Amino acid sequence: MKAYFWGVLDVYRSYFHIVALVPAGGAGLVSLLITLNIVLGLLPILFIVATSVMIGRVPDAVAGGVGSREWVALVVAFAIAASAFVAQQIVAPLQAALGELLSRRVDGYVFDRLIAAALRSTGIGPLEDQNVLDDLAQAVTTLEQSFWTPGAACSGLIALIGRYTQMLGSAAVVGLVFSWPAAAALVAATMVFRRGQRGGLRVYGRLFFTNIGMWREANYYRATALRAAAAKEIRVFGLGRWLSDHYRQLQTTRLKSVWAERRRIYFAPYLVYTAFGFVVASLTLAALGRTAAAGTISLTQLALGLQAGLATLRLGEHFPEADAQTQFGMLAYDGVEGFERGVAAFHEKTIQLEPRRESRGLPEREIRFEGVDFHYPGSERPVLDHLNLALPAGRCTAIVGLNGAGKTTLVKLLARLYEPTGGRILVDDIDVRSFGVDDWRSQIGVIFQDFNRYELTAAENIGFGAVELIGNRDRIRTAARRAGILTTLERLPRGLDTPLARQYKDGAELSGGQWQRVAIARALFALENGASILVLDEPTAALDVRAEAAFFEKFVDVTRGATAVLISHRFSSVRHADNIVVLDGGRVIEQGSHDELLAANGRYAELFRLQAERFTDDEETEAVNAADLAGDGAVEEEAGTESEAVR
Ligand code: ADP
Numbered sequence: 001m002k003a004y005f006w007g008v009l010d011v012y013r014s015y016f017h018i019v020a021l022v023p024a025g026g027a028g029l030v031s032l033l034i035t036l037n038i039v040l041g042l043l044p045i046l047f048i049v050a051t052s053v054m055i056g057r058v059p060d061a062v063a064g065g066v067g068s069r070e071w072v073a074l075v076v077a078f079a080i081a082a083s084a085f086v087a088q089q090i091v092a093p094l095q096a097a098l099g100e101l102l103s104r105r106v107d108g109y110v111f112d113r114l115i116a117a118a119l120r121s122t123g124i125g126p127l128e129d130q131n132v133l134d135d136l137a138q139a140v141t142t143l144e145q146s147f148w149t150p151g152a153a154c155s156g157l158i159a160l161i162g163r164y165t166q167m168l169g170s171a172a173v174v175g176l177v178f179s180w181p182a183a184a185a186l187v188a189a190t191m192v193f194r195r196g197q198r199g200g201l202r203v204y205g206r207l208f209f210t211n212i213g214m215w216r217e218a219n220y221y222r223a224t225a226l227r228a229a230a231a232k233e234i235r236v237f238g239l240g241r242w243l244s245d246h247y248r249q250l251q252t253t254r255l256k257s258v259w260a261e262r263r264r265i266y267f268a269p270y271l272v273y274t275a276f277g278f279v280v281a282s283l284t285l286a287a288l289g290r291t292a293a294a295g296t297i298s299l300t301q302l303a304l305g306l307q308a309g310l311a312t313l314r315l316g317e318h319f320p321e322a323d324a325q326t327q328f329g330m331l332a333y334d335g336v337e338g339f340e341r342g343v344a345a346f347h348e349k350t351i352q353l354e355p356r357r358e359s360r361g362l363p364e365r366e367i368r369f370e371g372v373d374f375h376y377p378g379s380e381r382p383v384l385d386h387l388n389l390a391l392p393a394g395r396c397t398a399i400v401g402l403n404g405a406g407k408t409t410l411v412k413l414l415a416r417l418y419e420p421t422g423g424r425i426l427v428d429d430i431d432v433r434s435f436g437v438d439d440w441r442s443q444i445g446v447i448f449q450d451f452n453r454y455e456l457t458a459a460e461n462i463g464f465g466a467v468e469l470i471g472n473r474d475r476i477r478t479a480a481r482r483a484g485i486l487t488t489l490e491r492l493p494r495g496l497d498t499p500l501a502r503q504y505k506d507g508a509e510l511s512g513g514q515w516q517r518v519a520i521a522r523a524l525f526a527l528e529n530g531a532s533i534l535v536l537d538e539p540t541a542a543l544d545v546r547a548e549a550a551f552f553e554k555f556v557d558v559t560r561g562a563t564a565v566l567i568s569h570r571f572s573s574v575r576h577a578d579n580i581v582v583l584d585g586g587r588v589i590e591q592g593s594h595d596e597l598l599a600a601n602g603r604y605a606e607l608f609r610l611q612a613e614r615f616t617d618d619e620e621t622e623a624v625n626a627a628d629l630a631g632d633g634a635v636e637e638e639a640g641t642e643s644e645a646v647r
Contacts, residue, residue: 022157045173189316399580407538
């Protein structure tokens with residue numbers, strides 16, 4: 001009984017949840033749909049009443065003959081029944097179409113909220129938090145792939161109005177013409193049937209999601225088998241069979257338990273509810289029959305009672321337009337709400353100090369990390385440990401350290417994608433949290449190792465460095481030229497207007513090295529348009545040591561005068577930087593110029609020699625790649641890269 005109570009409460013709680021979302025469909029449309037559903041619920045009752053009256057009038061009409069008053073009364077009843085029938089045929093598709101419109105509007109609103117939440121996040125934190133990412137994935141996949149969206153839940157819920165209007169209306173007819181206790185018994189039997197269907201769906205739904213981990217894993221196998229990115233390896237290693245076997249095995253294991261439970265969930269209750277419904281229906285009909293036999297009710301009343309009683313009972317079924325929708329449709333919305341909460345929790349952590357300051361033109365002297373501590377949310381392990389570091393304005397500082405030393409984390413803090421958990425970052429002695437986040441970011445151009453390759457035109461790929469100036473073609477060309485990629489881009493089918501993705505008309509695919517140059521042009525474009533700090537976080541990591549070294553050398557030239565930060569895990573590729581900082585375990589362990597650090601004979605000297613040795617050994621094989629990246633004669637205009645140009 002207790003479980004039953006909570007079960008019912010659960011259903012109503014989820015209904016309230018849907019009701020709160022319905023207004024997103026627009027007041028006018030929602031009112032119209034509710035009205036249509038009430039009409040749709042009443043029309044079958046009108047049909048029943050009219051046909052029953054018609055049946056009742058048949059004996060008199062037959063006696064009166066064609067053309068008599070009784071005959072006309074029969075024809076009128078027939079006309080009303082026919083009209084009710086035709087009206088149903090007209091209103092039902094209209095209701096379905098408007099329900100679809102409502103569904104789309106609501107889904108559009110939910111998508112808008114999702115996008116707004118994603119963009120609201122000033123930091124990157126939410127998008128690196130597994131729980132928040134799970135919510136986001138749930139929202140996106142169910143919104144995009146499921147039939148049962150929040151919009152479908154809303155129109156499904158409104159469709160229930162039609163069904164229940166019809167159920168209660170039919171029962172009321174039984175009450176009026178025959179007996180109210182019989183009407184109540186019919187409604188009870190119908191609801192018990194409904195409970196068997198709808199309640200079973202709820203239990204089944206819960207069960208379906210118990211093995212969600214297996215489901216995700218299975219989907220991963222399927223997606224991997226179908227993804228273009230994995231196609232090469234799958235073929236070379238012959239993984240196709242392995243992937244499809246694993247997919248099938250996981251799905252079968254998962255579904256077998258669901259299927260076994262399904263029998264328990266649906267079959268036994270089905271028998272019990274059916275028996276109950278059968279007894280109530282039989283008793284009611286028998287009572288109706290006996291009353292009719294006793295002659296206490298008219299033929300019309302008998303027809304009404306019979307038709308309305310059966311119409312009530314017929315509604316004790318699964319409603320295909322509402323049940324699954326209201327059960328599963330809100331999954332996506334739950335995901336959106338979870339994601340919003342996750343984003344809000346991180347958002348509150350973005351600090352704005354007062355008085356607010358402007359960052360334009362800064363730094364004039366230096367950026368300083370002062371005793372900065374940081375650990376990622378959900379982890380206690382310090383990634384930056386009381387870090388002290390100065391980045392002089394107008395100079396190029398290289399930060400080197402082995403993988404995991406904390407270099408990228410340092411850049412994320414500089415760009416305020418996270419806030420330090422201790423200490424502060426000062427720009428000419430002003431705490432960076434005194435600037436607005438967006439204002440400060442407009443001072444920084446960062447190219448991360450996993451920089452974006454936008455499937456947009458070459459010009460847009462560069463222009464994104466300063467999107468407000470994206471229409472300035474001359475400056476885009478200048479940035480491209482300085483990054484050494486202009487000639488290559490101009491030779492593409494539509495020059496700078498060529499989409500950088502093969503799947504588009506006239507689209508082109510760039511090589512890895514060319515993409516890096518495009519990314520660098522993006523950063524240079526930001527620099528030319530007001531940013532004063534440029535950070536390169538290993539965008540050259542996919543290249544060999546010599547190529548990276550050659551590139552950095554040119555880069556130091558090109559960015560002379562700007563506050564530049566070069567990040568690398570290769571000690572031997574940054575020697576041209578003005579200042580080299582060695583990071584280890586989240587702390588600065590050495591710093592100075594290349595010569596000073598070699599003379600000091602510490603960690604830098606050790607790792608530099610180690611890597612430089614390998615670099616000399618591999619020189620012959622690497623020379624080809626180096627020439628490719630470094631370009632033939634400066635970053636001004638590359639030669640040598642054209643050979644790998646567009647396919
Ligand atoms: P580097 O750039 O020097 O290779 P990172 O700054 O990327 O190092 O990472 C420093 C440490 O922080 C590593 O141990 C890494 O595992 C951890 N780390 C990086 N990103 C995250 C994250 N989003 N959540 C938790 N830990 C992270």
